[in-house]
Amino acid sequence: MAGTFLAAQPAGTFAPGDGSSIQSLLAQSPGRMVFVPAGDHFISEAIRISGGNSGLWGPGRIIQSNPNAAIVEIDGATGVQLRDLTLTRAAGAMETSKFAVSVAKSSQVVLSNLQVLDNWGNRASIHVNGCDGVTIRDCLIQNYSRISIDDRTASPLYGYAFNCIDGHGVQVRLTTAVMICNNRIIERRMLPTPELKAKHLLGQWVKKNEQKGRVISQKTWDAGYTNNWHQGSAVQVTGPEATDHVQILGNSIENAAQGIDIHADHVVVAQNIVNNAFMGMKAMHGSRNVLITGNQFSKNDLWSIGLMPGTSAHEATAATDGKPARGANVDGHTIVANNIISDFGYGNARWIWSQEAGSVAPIRIDCGPLPENPAPSDVLFQGNIIYDTGRDQIVVDGRPRVEPPRYKFAVRIESGPGAPRGLHFTNNLFHPGTDGISNAELAP
Numbered sequence: 170m171a172g173t174f175l176a177a178q179p180a181g182t183f184a185p186g187d188g189s190s191i192q193s194l195l196a197q198s199p200g201r202m203v204f205v206p207a208g209d210h211f212i213s214e215a216i217r218i219s220g221g222n223s224g225l226w227g228p229g230r231i232i233q234s235n236p237n238a239a240i241v242e243i244d245g246a247t248g249v250q251l252r253d254l255t256l257t258r259a260a261g262a263m264e265t266s267k268f269a270v271s272v273a274k275s276s277q278v279v280l281s282n283l284q285v286l287d288n289w290g291n292r293a294s295i296h297v298n299g300c301d302g303v304t305i306r307d308c309l310i311q312n313y314s315r316i317s318i319d320d321r322t323a324s325p326l327y328g329y330a331f332n333c334i335d336g337h338g339v340q341v342r343l344t345t346a347v348m349i350c351n352n353r354i355i356e357r358r359m360l361p362t363p364e365l366k367a368k369h370l371l372g373q374w375v376k377k378n379e380q381k382g383r384v385i386s387q388k389t390w391d392a393g394y395t396n397n398w399h400q401g402s403a404v405q406v407t408g409p410e411a412t413d414h415v416q417i418l419g420n421s422i423e424n425a426a427q428g429i430d431i432h433a434d435h436v437v438v439a440q441n442i443v444n445n446a447f448m449g450m451k452a453m454h455g456s457r458n459v460l461i462t463g464n465q466f467s468k469n470d471l472w473s474i475g476l477m478p479g480t481s482a483h484e485a486t487a488a489t490d491g492k493p494a495r496g497a498n499v500d501g502h503t504i505v506a507n508n509i510i511s512d513f514g515y516g517n518a519r520w521i522w523s524q525e526a527g528s529v530a531p532i533r534i535d536c537g538p539l540p541e542n543p544a545p546s547d548v549l550f551q552g553n554i555i556y557d558t559g560r561d562q563i564v565v566d567g568r569p570r571v572e573p574p575r576y577k578f579a580v581r582i583e584s585g586p587g588a589p590r591g592l593h594f595t596n597n598l599f600h601p602g603t604d605g606i607s608n609a610e611l612a613p
Contacts, residue, residue: 189212190210191203191205191210191212191216191225191231192214192216192217195216195217195218195220195223195225198223199220199223200220200221200222200223201222201223202223202224202225202226202250203223203224203225203226204226204227205225205226205227205228205229205231205254206227206228206229207227207228207229208229208230209229209230209232210229210230210231210232211232211234211259212231212232212233212234212235212238212240213233213234213235213238214235214238215233215238215239215240215241215242215267215271216231216240216241216242217241217242217244218241218242218243218244218246218249219243219244219245219246220246220249221246221247221248221249222247222248222249223246223248223249224249224250224251224252225241225250225251225252225254226250226251226252226253226254227252227253227254228253228254229254229255230254230255230256230257231254231255231256231257232257232258232259233256233257233258233259233262233269234258234259234262235262236258236262236263236264236265236267237265237266237267238267239267239268239269239270239271240256240257240258240268240269240270240288241256241269241270241271242268242270242271242273243270243271243272243273243275243278244271244273244274244275245273245274245275246275246278247275247276247277248276248277248278249272249275249278249279250278250279250280250281251270251279251280251281251283252279252280252281252282252283253281253282253283254283254284255283255284255286256269256270256283256284256285256286256288257284257285257286257287257288258287258288258289263287263288263289263312264289264290264315265288265289265290265315266290266291266292267290267292268288268290268292268293268294268295268296269285269288269290269294269295270283270285270294270295270296271296271298272295272296272297272298272300272303273297273298273299273300274298274299274300275300275303276300276301276302277301277302277303278297278300278302278303278304279303279304279306280295280303280304280305280306280308281304281306281307281308282306282307282308283308283309284308284309284311285308285309285310285311285313286309286311286312287311287312288312288313289312289313289314289315289336289358290313290314290315290336291314291315291317291335291336291401292336292337292340293313293336293337293338293339293340293405294310294313294336294337294338294339295308295310295338295339295340296337296340296341296342297339297340297341297342297344297347298341298342298343298344299342299343299344300344300345301344301345301346302345302346303341303344303346303347303348304347304348304350305339305348305349305350305352306348306349306350306351306352307350307351307352308352308353309352309353309355310338310339310352310353310354310355311353311354311355311356311357312355312356312357312358312359313336313337313338313354313356313401314334314335314336314356314358314359314401314426315334315335315336315359316332316333316334316335316359316369316371317332317333317334317335317336317400318330318331318332318333318375319331319333319335319400320376321382322376322377322378324382325380325382325383326382326383326384326385326480326538326539327382327384327385328377328378328380328381328382328385329374329376329377329378329382329385329390329393329395330374330375330376330377331372331373331374331375331394331395331398332369332370332371332372332373332375332398333371333372333398333399333400334359334361334365334371334398334399334400334401334426335400335401336359336400336401337401337402337403337404337405338354338356338402338403338404338422338425339352339354339403339404339405340402340405340406340407341405341406341407341408341412341415342407342408342412343408343411343412344406344408344411344412345411345412345413345414346413346414347406347412347414347415347416348415348416348418349404349406349415349416349417349418349420350416350417350418350419350420351418351419351420352420352421353420353421353422353423354403354404354420354421354422354423354425355421355422355423355424356403356423356424356425357424360424360517361399361426361447361517361518361521362517363520366398371398371399372394372395372396372397372398373393373394374393374394374395377390377393383539384480384538384539396521396522399426399447399518399521400426401425401426401427402425402426402427402428402429402430403420403422403425403427403428403429403443403446404417404420404422404428404429404430405427405429405430405432406430406431406432406433406436407430407432407433407454408432408433409432409433409434409454409455409456409481409498410455410481410498412432412433412434413433413434413435414434414435415431415433415435415436415437416436416437416439417429417431417436417437417438417439417441418437418439418440418441419439419440419441420441420442421441421442421444422441422442422443422444422446423444423445424444424445424446424517425443425445425446426446426447426448427446427447427448427450427451428441428443428446428448428449428450428466428469429441429443429449429450429451430448430450430451431450431451431452431453431456431459432452432453432454432455432456432479432481433456434455434456434457434458434459435457435458435459436452436456436458436459436460437459437460437462438450438452438459438460438461438462438464439460439461439462439463439464440462440463440464441464441465442464442465442467443464443465443466443467443469443473444465444467444468445467445468445469445516445517446468446469446516447469447470447471447516447517447518447521447522448469448471448472448473448475449464449466449469449472449473449474449475449510450464450466450473450474450475451472451474451475451476451477452475452476452500452503453475453476453477453478453479453482453500454478454479454480454481454482454498454500455478455479455481455482455483455497455498455499455500456476456500456503457499457500457501457502457503458502458503459502459503459504460503460504460506461474461503461504461505461506461508462504462505462506462507462508463506463507463508464508464509465508465509465511466508466509466510466511466531467510467511467512468512468513468515468516468517469510469513469516469531470513470514470515470516470517470518470519470521470522470529471518471522471528471529472528472529472530472531472532472533473508473510473513473531473532474505474508474510474531474532474533475532475533475534475535476500476501476503476505476533476534476535476545476548476589477500477533477534477535477536477537477545478499478500478535478536478537478538478542478543478544478545478587479500479537479538479542480537480538480539480542481498482498482499482500482537482542482543483495483497483498483499483541483542483543484497484499484541484543485497497543499543499545499546500543500545500546501545501546501547501548501591502546502547502548503545503547503548503549504548504549504551505532505548505549505550505551505553506549506550506551506552506553507551507552507553508553508554509553509554509556510531510532510553510554510555510556511554511556511558512558513531513555513557513558513574513575513576514529514574514575514576515558515575519575524575524576524577524603527581528581529576529577530576530577530578530579530580530581530602531555531576531579531580532550532553532555532579532580532581533580533581534548534580534581534582534583534589534592535583535589536583536585536586536587536588536589537587540586540587542587543587544587544588544589544590545589545590546589546590546591547590547591548589548591548592548593549593549595550592550593550594550595550597551594551595551596551597552596552597553597553598553599554597554598554599555579555580555597555598555599555600556598556600557574557600557601557602558572559571559572559573559574559575560572560574560600573603574600574601574602574603576602576603577602577603577604577605577608578601578602578604578605578606578607578608579599579600579601579602579606579607580594580599580606580607580608580609580611581607581608582607582608582609584609592611592612593612593613594611594612594613595613
């Protein structure tokens with residue numbers, strides 16, 4: 170009974186296999202949810218939802234056969250829901266530069282209990298831009314990355330492009346009132362192995378401007394190589410002067426490059442598990458009033474918790490030369506409490522990041538890359554544990570052996586101009602690295 174309405178359902182139903190019926194039923198059912206029955210429903214164009222209080226739900230599997238199209242696009246709508254569906258791409262069409270789900274200029278959108286599988290993209294599987302009131306909960310997002318080129322030639326700060334792994338599980342931009350909770354975000358394919366690096370020349374520059382980028386050292390510029398070729402995040406929330414009031418709660422993240430990447434204000438990062446990401450999380454580019462609490466960070470190799478200004482941070486400026494005044498975009502006023510960092514240096518990316526490098530530390534608080542970037546300030550660290558797994562005896566050839574820590578300092582605080590200020594440490598348990606607990610005094 171394709172294209173008909175069933176009294177038992179809140180909207181239409183249709184035969185499996187005919188993905189075009191989904192779009193037509195949405196058009197026929199304004200303000201209502203369309204039920205997607207069990208079975209495979211193939212599409213070749215994105216399903217577009219622009220009507221308020223509508224959406225899709227059901228046990229069906231929507232399969233996009235066109236790598237040049239998104240799977241679902243929600244644009245300019247209020248109260249849309251996507252629930253209980255599987256969204257994926259057909260064999261041979263999984264590698265893409267399109268989102269699986271795009272939500273733009275919309276409000277009060279709920280994405281719930283979705284399986285978003287094999288959207289091998291250099292952008293994001295779920296992308297939210299310019300919205301208000303978005304909830305992403307109880308979803309499985311698996312295999313969201315691909316080999317790509319990160320082109321930074323348009324920026325005078327960088328001026329080069331390089332081969333990389335790229336792609337985000339969830340990316341939220343320029344959005345307020347966001348909840349990202351109880352999702353599993355897992356990458357199984359694009360793991361940072363020496364074999365993958367050699368095969369795709371990862372980190373090698375493929376374009377270079379005439380002029381050296383402002384934040385690039387001469388040594389790196391001359392080498393034409395960057396070791397941060399594993400790009401992307403399981404969760405990225407960005408747009409620091411517009412994105413506000415964000416909750417990232419109870420998510421389980423595996424095998425990401427960066428687990429959680431925050432460029433926003435009034436953020437709660439709580440009760441997440443970030444396993445085997447070379448960066449557990451970072452808050453930067455003017456992230457203030459951030460609460461980071463009750464998280465488990467394991468098998469991170471560069472840092473687990475990083476706080477740093479980034480190039481977008483700036484002080485308040487007065488109106489001048491026809492330019493309007495603007496408020497400050499600064500980092501800090503943050504609490505880092507009751508987190509556990511374990512197995513540091515035991516992840517997949519350990520071979521990339523030398524323990525001797527100054528940037529390697531379970532907790533890192535940094536200066537800005539530019540002199541004008543204001544220092545992060547007023548941060549309270551309390552009740553956190555950094556556990557050196559190497560002190561647990563390992564039996565080798567019948568004899569116990571203790572591994573040295575895989576970090577020099579448990580906490581690294583940069584010094585000099587723009588150094589972090591107003592840092593307070595109380596009731597933490599930090600196992601020292603090979604050179605001690607910290608390179609700086611930890612003030613109570």
